[in-house]
Amino acid sequence: MEIQDLLERVENREDFIKFISYLIKDLKQNANEWANTNIEDYLHGIASWVEDMDGLFTDPEEVLAESVDWRFVATILYTGSRYE
Incomplete structure (x- = not known):
């Protein structure tokens, strides 16, 4: 799943926590895409x-x-x- 897709699905606290966890994972796996x-x-x-x-x-x-x-x-x- 793309990070933008997950961002658009954040509607509550649990979604927010999942999104933060995914951000961490995304940074580790795709640091070259981060500014x-x-x-x-x-x-x-x-x-x-x-x-x-x-x-x-x-x-x-x-x-x-x-x-x-x-x-x-x-x-x-x-x-x-x-x-x-």
Whole structure:
């Protein structure tokens, strides 16, 4: 299964966990396809994409910026740096 296909199927917490696991597997198997293979570059890539995301959607129904719980996303990123 392609990673993009799995991304489009994320609808709940279990799907999200599977997707993260698949990201790890994809990095190990396809690092040459990744633009950001270390944590600093990866986080910069996330920040850059979020900054530009409004211009990346062509379908108004795809605009997610207003419905995202940004504090929750930040909590996920923060706790990933501390939780074992």
